[in-house]
Amino acid sequence: MKYVLIILLIAVIGGTATGFYIKPDNEATGNMIIGISVVVIFFVLIPLFIYFRWNKRNFKDYMLTKENIDKMREEGRRKKL
Template sequence: MRSVLIIVFIAIVGCGSYGFYIRPEDYSTGELCIGLSIVGLFFVWMPLFIYHRWRKRNFKDYMLTKENLDKMRKEGKDKKM
């Protein structure tokens, strides 16, 4: 998964760089490449990155439930003493 993220990121950066390079000569193609790289970054790479970072984590550990609030209060009191 990590290698896929790196390859996709390099492809997106390459497309954006090419768009900035070609833009003075062919404005519409350059803008298209820049736009496609932004769309790829936010709609392809970012969801893959978020999934990769959160796939092995327990979502309930980050929710403010009564048990977690009690645990935080107990830890806070232990640190003050």
């Protein structure tokens, strides 16, 4: 998954650079390539990255439940002492 993200990022950067390179000669095609690159970033690359970073984590550790609030208060009291 890590290598897929790296390859996809390089492809998006290359597509954006190609779009800016083509834009002075053919503005419509350059804008289309840049737009496709932006769409791929937001709808493919970012969700894959978020999934890759969070797939083995427990979401309850990051939620404000009564138990977690009590843990934070205990840790704060220990640090003061």
